[in-house]
Amino acid sequence: MQLGRLLQSVRVPIEFDGNGLPILEDAAAIADWERHCRRLLQERFGQPSTLAHRTAAGRDIRRAVLQVLRRLENGSTSAGITRKQIATLRQLVLMCAREQDWASATGPIVGARNSEIARRLGGRDPAEALKPLIRHGLIAPHKRRGNGHRYFKVLNKGQDHEMIEASGFAIAPAIVLLESLELIASYEEHLVEQHIALPRQIAATLNEARGLLAPFAGAEWTREAEQEIKSINERSHNAKKGGLERKRAVLDDAEALLARLEARVQGQILPCADSSAGVEIDPLGGETTPHIYSETYDSHGSCSGDPGDRSGNESALPPAPAQCESDEFGISRTGFEWSEVPELFPFTRGMIQIDARYLRPAAMTLARLIGIGSLGLIERAIATMGLEAAVMALLVTGQHSADGQIRRTPEVYLRGLMKRGREKDLNLGHTIFGRRELSRKAGSTDLTVCLDG
Numbered sequence: 377m378q379l380g381r382l383l384q385s386v387r388v389p390i391e392f393d394g395n396g397l398p399i400l401e402d403a404a405a406i407a408d409w410e411r412h413c414r415r416l417l418q419e420r421f422g423q424p425s426t427l428a429h430r431t432a433a434g435r436d437i438r439r440a441v442l443q444v445l446r447r448l449e450n451g452s453t454s455a456g457i458t459r460k461q462i463a464t465l466r467q468l469v470l471m472c473a474r475e476q477d478w479a480s481a482t483g484p485i486v487g488a489r490n491s492e493i494a495r496r497l498g499g500r501d502p503a504e505a506l507k508p509l510i511r512h513g514l515i516a517p518h519k520r521r522g523n524g525h526r527y528f529k530v531l532n533k534g535q536d537h538e539m540i541e542a543s544g545f546a547i548a549p550a551i552v553l554l555e556s557l558e559l560i561a562s563y564e565e566h567l568v569e570q571h572i573a574l575p576r577q578i579a580a581t582l583n584e585a586r587g588l589l590a591p592f593a594g595a596e597w598t599r600e601a602e603q604e605i606k607s608i609n610e611r612s613h614n615a616k617k618g619g620l621e622r623k624r625a626v627l628d629d630a631e632a633l634l635a636r637l638e639a640r641v642q643g644q645i646l647p648c649a650d651s652s653a654g655v656e657i658d659p660l661g662g663e664t665t666p667h668i669y670s671e672t673y674d675s676h677g678s679c680s681g682d683p684g685d686r687s688g689n690e691s692a693l694p695p696a697p698a699q700c701e702s703d704e705f706g707i708s709r710t711g712f713e714w715s716e717v718p719e720l721f722p723f724t725r726g727m728i729q730i731d732a733r734y735l736r737p738a739a740m741t742l743a744r745l746i747g748i749g750s751l752g753l754i755e756r757a758i759a760t761m762g763l764e765a766a767v768m769a770l771l772v773t774g775q776h777s778a779d780g781q782i783r784r785t786p787e788v789y790l791r792g793l794m795k796r797g798r799e800k801d802l803n804l805g806h807t808i809f810g811r812r813e814l815s816r817k818a819g820s821t822d823l824t825v826c827l828d829g
Contacts, residue, residue: 390405395556400511400513406510406517407516409513409516410548413516413549413552414482414483414548417552418481421481424536427476433478434476437479441554442469442470444554444558444561445466445469447558448557450703450706451706452560452561453709453805454563454567454806456512456803458801458803459800460800460801464497464505467496467497468545468547469484471488476538480539482542482548483546483551484548485540485542485546486526487544489526490502515545515549518543518544520543525543528540529542568703571709577627578630581630582605585601585633588637601633601637604633605633608629608630612626612630703805705802705805707764707768707804710805710809714731714732717771719815720771720815721771721772721774721811722775724774746770746774747786747787748773748790750787753791765802769804770790773789
């Protein structure tokens with residue numbers, strides 16, 4: 377099926393964003409999009425065919441849609457689709473179980489009553505739950521009736537020329553956008569590998585290397601190895617803004633170092649005469665004892681064997697890396713660093729400098745800056761969203777307040793973000809990408825002004 381190419385070949389007055397999703401700003405655009413999707417499916421599946429053929433083809437299409445939704449189960453930071461929206465769309469796809477409808481001229485249609493849709497969505501209001509999917513162009517109203525009632529009928533059921541007559545929500549847009557969704561999923565997986573998986577692997581590898589060195593502390597060769605570990609650790613941090621290949625190269629070097637150290641250690645440890653006791657002799661003197669290695673991380677997720685920060689201050693232990701968390705809000709996938717805060721959230725300039733080691737004090741300071749007097753609310757935000765996400769939510773709240781975009785109060789706005797966080801409907805990663813784009817455009821504008829002047 378080449379619906380993606382067909383989509384490009386048909387001239388239609390609909391704009392698409394950088395992710396290949398339609399930009400639907402009003403009801404007229406939504407109606408145009410639904411008609412466009414129906415026309416594409418008519419051209420692709422409108423020719424006479426057997427019921428068995430449509431069932432087999434539809435089974436493959438439905439399976440492909442479910443597969444890409446599984447890949448996007450954590451939402452999309454680039455497209456701004458939340459986990460909750462993906463879960464909602466998946467429920468609609470599961471409701472459309474007639475495989476032959478997925479390869480028909482109309483595509484699958486949800487014609488169920490509100491009560492049934494609400495039941496499948498865990499009691500949520502269908503109108504509110506489906507509105508974001510319509511806005512993203514992933515579903516569309518189909519033959520909406522004036523009284524709001526929906527229906528679903530199968531005409532000539534079981535025959536080759538069977539067809540459906542329905543009013544409800546068309547899932548055809550998800551079929552038309554399948555290739556775009558697959559590209560979005562691939563990009564999200566790229567972000568996960570670059571900003572979460574590879575840093576975690578590098579940190580674990582360096583941690584294992586330090587564990588091997590610990591019993592031989594003081595030897596000349598261990599000091600050289602420590603320097604190499606430190607160098608790789610610094611390269612891992614410096615590669616954060618680089619591409620995927622730079623991260624992979626750092627991991628390759630870390631794994632190569634670990635392999636060399638394993639070989640060296642095996643040559644340094646000799647079996648004890650009483651090998652049945654399981655005790656080994658350290659050639660540097662004495663029996664080796666089980667070494668308990670406590671791993672620490674710097675604020676960028678790189679491994680460090682030092683008990684404190686790089687300055688030796690043991691009272692300023694860096695936090696565990698965000699990469700080790702589930703990245704529930706998409707922050708880690710963006711490669712965000714706290715040094716970006718002044719650029720992305722200009723209201724903080726000259727007011728606060730956020731250090732990854734001291735996020736809790738930063739949260740309290742931000743609350744005072746933006747006029748949130750209830751520190752108990754901040755504690756609940758931290759408990760609900762986690763410390764990193766809570767600070768990010770405060771930054772978003774503060775910037776929107778400074779820009780005059782909050783209609784009520786910053787406290788009410790923050791409560792709204794917390795509610796969306798609990799409902800898995802908050803995508804802070806998409807906000808970070810958006811703030812970066814605004815910052816880039818602002819920088820470009822300033823440069824143009826300087827050149828013109």
